Amino acid sequence: MDEKFIDLVQPTLVPWEEVEPLFAAVWRSGRLTVGPHTEKFERAASALMGVEHAVALNSCTSGLMLAYRALGLTGEVILPSFTWTSTGHALIWNGLTPVFADIEEGTCTLDPRDVERRITPATSAIIATNVFGLYPDLDALQRVADAAGVVLLCDSAQAIGATYKGRRGGGLCRAEIFSFSPTKVVTAVEGGLLTTNDAELARKVRRMRDYGKTADGSDIESFGLSARISEFHSIVGLANLERIETLLAAREKLVAAYRAALADVPGLTFQTLPAACRSSHNYFVTFLDARQYDRDEVWNGMTDAKVHTKRYFYPPLHWQAAYHGFPPPSPPLTVTERVSVSALALPLFSHLTAADVAEVCERYKQVLRAAKK
Template sequence: MKKTIPITRPTLEPYAKYDAMFRRIIESGMLTNSSLVKEFERQTAEYLGVKHCVAVSTCTAGLMLVLKGLGLKGEVIIPSFTFTATGHPVMWNGLTPVFADIKPDTFEIDPDSVERLITKNTCAILATHVFGVPCEAPALQALAKKHKLKLIFDAAHAFGSSRGGIQAGNFGDAEVFSCSPTKVLTTAEGGIVATNNDRLAEFCRRGRNYGDDGTFDEAFAGLSARMSEFHAAIGLRSMKRLSANLKSRRSRAEYFKKKLLRVESRLQFQTIPADVETTYKDLSLFVDEKTLGYTRDELHEYFKINNISTRKYFHPPLHHHAAYRSYGRPVPVTELVSSSVLSLPLYSSMPMKDIDHVVKVFSAFIHDRKKT
């Protein structure tokens, strides 16, 4: 059977590097709520330059806690061009999602679209740093301030990204990262709430533990959303490799783009603004049918039959999912981008020969099309 090139893979270390920590966890009997989680929180907060990092079981759970902790009521403006997990915490908190459109080049939520949707019922903006590119945070911060709204970022893709020299994690009231296996910083499964708000951090600490403050007299209905010591151990090893992993991922992405552009100079990628450092959680191609004469779906299919895994992130956009359809509203740029983007395989330890192979298959696709 021919080898498949995966869309991504976690870049881990040899097992021996984890062994001592895993042994310590087992021998201590402290499987959760102990020193490795605290150390992971300390290191991540130091890296981001924020007051608090609260480790949780997933980014989704972190967002659920943040929205609850901010005491929101009413409408939350969110992008539709995002993963489902941006919307679910809004719904679980009994809030109403209102879908804003995005920018056609960066795929980020468009602050002008957000502003047009603000009403007396709006309580917050929840924006996603798509594929690791931080949103236009200064413009969103100005809007939030002007209209007295809370501002939260779904930073699932963006641990290690920055905009204007400011590390993602420092914008708005809180940012929530994912540490699932597809992220550069991984704990296998996990999330991090980053905030400078003492009260919110305390709420999340309690909230991840049923809402308990040690008295068993819960003031609110929390979640069971702790990070275990094993997950933190994997995260601590991942922190050690973070700079190297970011560097190799970025250089692979740049190499990939250069090579593809040599085959087809009219190709477009997600625009990375000059003041942005992205994690390249995804290397996303924009297949403009009008310019190129073929569709995203045709390219996706060609890669598939050639054992190359690609993803149509984010398609369909959130407002087309059954759970969100009743909240749908016109978002034309989202529709266009969602039907045109394709994420290519990329990970920090991806062999360069695999990148060359993907480029070769792309070249064959172009060649085959010319023949037909």
């Protein structure tokens, strides 16, 4: 049978007709970067999140780099290894030492007790990650950070629209850094956003996204980056942000359909989602019991079945070649290592159809039956 290929991710975009006149006006105006559309985008984001400051950037990675630098972090920084590589890369670019901590079973988010164990006099910060849309136990992490006198930040790349114990994301710790790349619930084509209630941090990062120029541009006050967001990206980001509730609601329904359709598959589990938190459902990830399946065999089987799936997050940072120069985590990251070899993300995007979810589940079940040990 000539089956159609089903993508893992597709950006959900507003109709072209909606942005075309805005693009044309910017094109003619000559004001192409960090202009009125960027300001509108920032205002809309801070209003949505209920946070005082939002600084739009060209990516989440540059936002992490600038946040670490603006906060003057030193020495060791504790972070999950089960995250996207940017969380760690931004540390390396700042000459900081990554100290990887384990995740909790089920939620797959940074484990506060394990973080506590790895704090030393050299620790200056804890960087948590929002995992697939779910915030970690930020209250417990904040208690650990406060007791140690260190900063808590959140890599919120996947978090837009998520809530934590009824509180909207954005102002949940010293700073959060979001992504608007094409794989995110809200995309700006590419883009990032730092949110904070710390006025001085926001001011610094705002300058640092433009090389570190002073307000009047006559001098350079810090070692910034070229991390501005263009007006075109800001237009796309704002237009998609205005539809966030529709985008989130669509994902919620699709994830519920996945969970229902796959509930009875032996050896298959899903991320634990505490009732008090709302996930943005950036990804739908399944976990395969290693005693029953070889995850990579299933992954290859899904490619043959024309479904794009992803081993995610995999490899964890401490297994990546770029991080081999650092001593292996001690004690070892037992949960991270088990989870990362069992995780397989299935297709999910806001305009994926219910019929496609049903089709993915059919093909997945067939592949799993064939792969069962």
